[in-house]
Amino acid sequence: MQVTLKIFRYNPETDKKPHYETYKVEAEPTDRVLDLLEKVKGEQDGTLTFRRSCAHGVCGSDAMRINGMNRLACKVLVKDLGTDHITIEPLLGLPTVKDLVVDMEPFFEHYRSVKPFFINNDPPPQKERLQSPEERARFDDTTKCILCAACTTSCPSFWLDGQYVGPAAIVNAHRFIFDSRDQGAEERLKILADQFGVFRCHTIFNCTLACPREIQITKAIGEVRKAIATGRLD
Amino acid sequence: MKPRKVPTPGWNFEYLMWLFTRISGAAMLLLALIGFVGALIMGARYHMDLGTLMRWTFFPNPNHVLNSDIPDIAPWANAYWQIMQLLLVFFGATHGFNGLRLVLEEYIHSWGWQLALRLVLMILWLITLGAGFFLVLTS
Numbered sequence: 518m519q520v521t522l523k524i525f526r527y528n529p530e531t532d533k534k535p536h537y538e539t540y541k542v543e544a545e546p547t548d549r550v551l552d553l554l555e556k557v558k559g560e561q562d563g564t565l566t567f568r569r570s571c572a573h574g575v576c577g578s579d580a581m582r583i584n585g586m587n588r589l590a591c592k593v594l595v596k597d598l599g600t601d602h603i604t605i606e607p608l609l610g611l612p613t614v615k616d617l618v619v620d621m622e623p624f625f626e627h628y629r630s631v632k633p634f635f636i637n638n639d640p641p642p643q644k645e646r647l648q649s650p651e652e653r654a655r656f657d658d659t660t661k662c663i664l665c666a667a668c669t670t671s672c673p674s675f676w677l678d679g680q681y682v683g684p685a686a687i688v689n690a691h692r693f694i695f696d697s698r699d700q701g702a703e704e705r706l707k708i709l710a711d712q713f714g715v716f717r718c719h720t721i722f723n724c725t726l727a728c729p730r731e732i733q734i735t736k737a738i739g740e741v742r743k744a745i746a747t748g749r750l751d
Numbered sequence: 752m753k754p755r756k757v758p759t760p761g762w763n764f765e766y767l768m769w770l771f772t773r774i775s776g777a778a779m780l781l782l783a784l785i786g787f788v789g790a791l792i793m794g795a796r797y798h799m800d801l802g803t804l805m806r807w808t809f810f811p812n813p814n815h816v817l818n819s820d821i822p823d824i825a826p827w828a829n830a831y832w833q834i835m836q837l838l839l840v841f842f843g844a845t846h847g848f849n850g851l852r853l854v855l856e857e858y859i860h861s862w863g864w865q866l867a868l869r870l871v872l873m874i875l876w877l878i879t880l881g882a883g884f885f886l887v888l889t890s
Contacts, residue, residue, distance in 0.1 A: 674857060703760075706759070706760050711765070716769045742769075745766065746766070747759065748756050748757050749754065750754075750755040
């Protein structure tokens with residue numbers, strides 16, 4: 518089948534403003550959108566710029582807007598889109614560096630702000646710090662985050678005010694707040710209770726729809742809110 | 752699994768307003784339901800049109816049913832319905848102005864402007880409450 522790709526193009530060195538270019542490529546219904554981008558770059562226009570790495574939905578490098586939805590280009594098959602016209606744009610809410618590449622620094626700044634690392638000031642035990650399967654299951658969902666930014670850049674609250682920490686940072690805070698071995702919950706809850714924390718979330722659910730790992734993000738944000746209100750982490 | 756608990760970050764403005772928005776939203780629905788049931792007891796099925804019924808439901812003021820066919824309004828002009836109106840004015844105005852604050856603060860990022868707008872909104876909120884309370888208590 519022939520697929521028409523309409524791709525957002527912007528080269529800050531030569532373009533005054535962004536524009537769209539259209540490419541026609543031969544594709545199988547089982548091709549991934551990333552395959553089509555590679556085809557365009559390899560066969561038609563080598564200047565097309567996009568991020569990719571593992572190409573198997575694990576590294577989170579190729580999150581982009583595909584027909585209006587934030588998706589990983591390596592996880593979306595042509596047949597799943599139900600059309601032979603595909604529009605591909607960079608993620609919203611982050612500055613575009615070139616074509617489909619956005620500056621991820623503001624996103625990672627928010628990620629770092631919630632202390633996304635294990636905090637435990639007790640002396641390390643001889644072997645591992647033990648945890649029951651139930652305690653591990655408590656935060657299992659939020660361990661799946663691959664930091665692709667599909668959730669944060671689908672959030673209208675983040676589009677409007679980049680100071681909002683965004684869903685990805687909250688998901689990664691949740692992963693440690695509810696970890697029975699961690700001792701940094703109080704600190705993280707304090708950070709997330711401020712003006713640009715969890716109360717900026719208006720429960721729109723865009724993040725949950727956008728997540729390529731199917732993390733229940735809005736639920737995780739709700740659980741962090743509950744922890745802020747009650748102090749209970751079970 | 753043994754329960755884990757940490758000290759809460761304590762009450763802060765954002766948390767309080769978030770909580771208030773949920774509570775006031777639910778409270779307004781409940782108050783409207785009480786107003787609606789009150790109107791049915793008053794005889795809305797035979798003596799009121801839909802507009803009058805809605806006006807009483809969302810703001811149970813006897814003036815709102817003056818032009819309907821309710822035979823005797825006097826028993827409905829009492830302190831109980833005044834309290835219902837005061838609660839509706841308070842919850843409605845506070846819920847609405849806080850919503851407006853959130854919308855404005857999402858668009859306006861300078862702290863100085865945010866503070867100025869908060870002050871303006873607070874003054875408008877107080878004027879709205881004052882006017883609403885005056886209307887309820889004098890009509």
